[in-house]
Amino acid sequence: MNGINERDIHIFVDAVSNFFFHVTEEKVEIKTAYLLENDVPSATYDLTSYITLSGNFTGRIYFSAPRSMLTHLLLIMGEQVRDNDRLLDTVGEIANTISGNARKHFGETMEISVPISQETEPDWLKTVVSPHSYIILVKWKQYRASVVVDIQRAGQT
């Protein structure tokens, strides 16, 4: 029981959507949402950035996207450099936007770490804290990315 509701989850997804809308004037669209479970596709992509929450909520919010999507995004932004480091920066910026929205929604009492961006490790989802983390698959242009909400309200088990 993670103690979060649909409104809480929307805060994170909306942050991603608003980031894309701000940069490209095109929102991302939720394609589906499900729960993290054994034998269910984990929907991770090439690069992942996450922020760690503590306070009223504990856990992590991940944003994972394929390189092709991030490269396309940089093209639209007019970036000349589109190497792996720049792609990691970009996925980190998106996680940072999530962080800003979370702080605004949950209040200043929530402590949020700086985003940590990395190439997605095969078994990264084994580190989750919530019994059933939410995986929200989103689509921007022809690309798919995922927001993974792995948090639980303090005091919940």
Add this chain to the structure above:
Amino acid sequence: MEDKRSIFFRYRKIIFAVVLFMVADAVVIGINFYNTFKADESAVSINLSGRQRMMSQRMTKALLTMDRSLEAGDEEGLKISLKELTLTARRFDRTLMGFRDGAMVTGGDDNPTYLTQVETDESRKFVADAYEIWNPYMKLLKPLMNSDRESFLDEAFKKKLGDPKKLEEVKNKFKAEEVFTDEEFKAKLEHVDNFPEKFQAELKAAVAFALEKNPTHGEPQNNRAILKLMNALTTDLEHVASNRAATLRIVLIVGILFALVNFGYTVVISIRDLIRSDQELAEARNETVEILTTVREGLFLLDKDKKIGTQFSKSLPDILKRDIVPGADFLPHLEAIAPRNIYETAMDYIELLLGDRVKESLVTSLNPLTNVPVLVTDPRNNTQTRYLSFFFNRVVTEGRISHLLVTVQDVTDRVVLTQQVEQAKNQAKVEVETLLRLASSDFDALQHLVSSVGESLSQINEKMSAPNDDARDRLHTLNYVMRIVHGIKGEAAVLGIDVLESYAHECEKEMVAMREEDSFSGNQMLRVAVLLEGFYQRHSSLAQIVSRLGNALGKTQTTGGTAEWVPQKHPFEDHITALAHRIATDHGKQVEVSCQFERFFSLPKTTEKELQDISIQLVRNALTHGIEAPDKRVERNKPRTGALSLWCEYLGHGQYTFTVRDDGCGIVPERLREHFVKKQFMSVEEASALSDHEIANRLFQPGVSTAEIADQDSGHGIGLDAVLEKVKEMGGHMLVKSRPDQFTEFNIQFSTVQVH
């Protein structure tokens, strides 16, 4: 009243200054008026006093002229002088009397005027002194004036006017000149003797008196003494007038000075009050602005026209997530965010508060705008549900309700927390109830349920993990999820596990609502995921309880594979019978159930579970749609208690048949047509165009129900399509037989032999 008093108190100094100014003005004007009046009197007195001087001299001159005329025998001169003497002596006498006592006299313009008596002691003394001379003088003059007339007439009569006509003319002339009256004239005519001598003597006496030395006043002649006294009187009167003018000047100067001081005082006080008021106002305004910019609640005033005041708290637009313009109508804002029914009630409530008829304290509890769910759109165009509370307080000015003070609070966190606490409490309660129920249930069946529900949830999650690009695919997924949830509901109902059954029912309701929305987007999939998470929570709790119970009973959890014991009667018979009786009771019906499930023991577990799910759904259908209420059955010449039979038969060669039959109202195509049209599943034309067979087949489509009202057992349109789906998964087929008002029979044929 309190306000009025405080206004007077606040401006008391200015009011005092103004009143003082008016009083002083009135006093100055009064004094001025009095002095002006007195100046008029003084002018008359001075003028007449001056005339007295002149009169005294004219009088003496006339007297001397008479004397000379008489000696010279100048009758004409005598006559003129006598007239002059008479006129001046009378006016002098009258005027002097006026100075002494106050009297009407002939003024300088020959018009009557009032002469006031003199006021000062000096003047009174001058007048008194003048009288001492005048009284004897007048005594001498009076006979003279009379004898003059007689003498004159005598002379005129005797010497010149022998003609009676001439005499008449003279008489008329003197009469006209008011020298004497008609009677006097007659009387005097009779005494004409010796008068010239007497007249002369009297004249000489008067002249002598006029020219007689006056030692009292140190003058050589009485005439000069009178002149001197009149001079002195005139001077004194002028002095009095001068004093009065000086007094008037002083009064005016003092008045003007006072007025200036008063004006200065008023100006200083006013400016000081004004500055203080401005400071207070500025401080109050600053405080108001600080309050309105700091306060977290939305604060504003609502007038009788339901318009928002010119000032409101900075947080108001943020709470309402709307642009608020000062003076804007409040109701359109409320209408845009609040549910319709609450908005309408709120309008009445606000109207009630703005009226004088009811007490505020009595209607506060009726406020419909507490914890109102509102749909708000943030600047990024994201729509979200938040909970707002509006509180209204009357603002009473001078005994009348002028405004409502409205406080708006965003209570979303509180409401959500309350809901979560409530949910947690309910869940705890349900868990305890479940535990008690579980303790009395078949443990193996419970283990089977936990395992089965876990598998179902995984199936749902797996289905949802596949991203769907179009709405139709998503709808297909939703229907799939609904069928499985319906199955879970049935399984839970059989064992009486309310915690799962009621949650499944809630999920069904929500998903039915989603299905009816115009477009089924990814956002709804997120909502389904949240519902699924709720299922997992409950399943997890149930699994833990069952596990603990198992430990307590010394049993281990089975994997859902083979049964360890083979009773003669299959346990599902009791479960389905209990479920049928519960549903019948809920719907006011009576039923007798007969089951033959022995063949279930020889079926693979998956098939057995599918048949149990199918049984549950068909039993629900039979009792909600098929078997009639007892009275209705009696009308149709049937027993009050309906009959429901379920049985499974082996046909040989791995072939089985499973039948569910009830003796209810049957499937009547005509009734179905009417119902579908009424529920707007199809138009009249479409319904008419379909054959009886086709119309009956519609019952197996998702979303179609024949129940009038949706409840826990029916009405969501999930039943028969789920049954058909399961039959297909079993590789079997289904036959439906029915006769109106007699029976309905579902016959499923399947095989346990794998066909390759």
